[in-house]
Structure formats: structure tokens, C-alpha cells
Amino acid sequence: MAKDTPSMAKNKIKRSLGAICDPHPSKKEEDALWMYFNFQCAYCGILIERASRTGHLDHLIPASEGGTNSIYNHALSCAKCNGDEKREGEWDSFLKVKALSNEIYEIRKNKIEAWLKKSPKVLNDPDFIAMRDRIINKAIADFDVAVSKMRELRNKCT
Structure with missing residues (x-):
């Protein structure tokens, strides 16, 4: 079974958040x-x-x-x-x-x-799509920050 990676987690975050509206x-x-x-x-x-x-x-x-x-x-x-x-x-x-x-x-x-x-029609509305994408991109950016902090913490442990 594949190991969990930040890249896999980001993909799951995108799909999971997107599925809330769609x-x-x-x-x-x-x-x-x-x-x-x-x-x-x-x-x-x-x-x-x-x-x-x-x-x-x-x-x-x-x-x-x-x-x-x-x-x-x-x-x-x-x-x-x-x-x-x-x-x-x-x-x-x-x-x-x-x-x-x-x-x-x-x-x-x-x-x-x-x-x-x-x-x-709302699912194809440009304003709706832009808002959805902003929310998802913010979550991904927050995740990237958390990954960076966790890597810093890991480096202190090794």
C-alpha cells in the first residue's frame, strides 16, 4: 500500500472539500x-x-x-x-x-x-467557482504551511 504523502493529502483535501458543494x-x-x-x-x-x-x-x-x-x-x-x-x-x-x-x-x-x-446552474457559475477555488486554495496553502512546520520539527528531532 502506498505511503501517505503531502501530495496525496493535498489531492484528498481538494476532492473532499469540492465534494461538499458538488x-x-x-x-x-x-x-x-x-x-x-x-x-x-x-x-x-x-x-x-x-x-x-x-x-x-x-x-x-x-x-x-x-x-x-x-x-x-x-x-x-x-x-x-x-x-x-x-x-x-x-x-x-x-x-x-x-x-x-x-x-x-x-x-x-x-x-x-x-x-x-x-x-x-450554480455549479457552473463563475462567481461560485471562484469562491469555491479560493476556499480550497486557502486550505491547501494552510496545509503547505503546516507541512513546512512539521518538516522543521522533524529536522530538530533527527
Whole structure:
């Protein structure tokens, strides 16, 4: 098992503080997603047996590109589409490849876009994001100061 490092702790602080405002979907929200997508992969349309555990909650807009953990930033995906084929690609581009016809593409695209539109706007508000980032950056700066003091203390002990 990896040792705890300040770098790992900083990452955990960032994710933990961020999850206070942008938590992962609840069980009730996941149930709503499964119902919305009719237990079918949003990309290929295959029926997914929920008990099989092959259904994935796929981030439509990745966190690295400003996406949130809101349930409305997720689509139901089969393991093959999300894990094997789509990977880090954009959902719309991937959907174009997966759809058997332009008509199917438009239907699935419209369904996904309607779901995305339900996402809370505040999570994408620039003022909200700036305030959240200031709070997280302050916590990281305080942590860095504490790490520095602990290293000084360690050096006195050795």
C-alpha cells in the first residue's frame, strides 16, 4: 500500500472539500438516472440489467474540463461503451460513431442534452467557482504551511 504523502493529502483535501458543494450522486439520484435512460445505454441502446453491475454512470463533461458530479452530468452507459470504447472522448463525438443512423443519433443526443439541461446552474457559475477555488486554495496553502512546520520539527528531532 502506498505511503501517505503531502501530495496525496493535498489531492484528498481538494476532492473532499469540492465534494461538499458538488457531491457524488445519491442512490435516489442514480435510480432516477436509470429510469430516465430506461435501463439502456445512452450511446448504443443496449438494455442493461441493473443487478449485473455492468451499467456505468459516465460523466458527460469530465471534471478535468469543468464537469460536475451532478447526476445530470452523467449518462447511463454499458461497460463496453464507457470502459472499452469511449474512454476519455467527448460524448457527442462518440455517440455519432455508435448511432446506427442519423435519426437514432438525433434521438439519443436530444435525450442526453435534455438530461444535461437539468443540471444546477450554480455549479457552473463563475462567481461560485471562484469562491469555491479560493476556499480550497486557502486550505491547501494552510496545509503547505503546516507541512513546512512539521518538516522543521522533524529536522530538530533527527
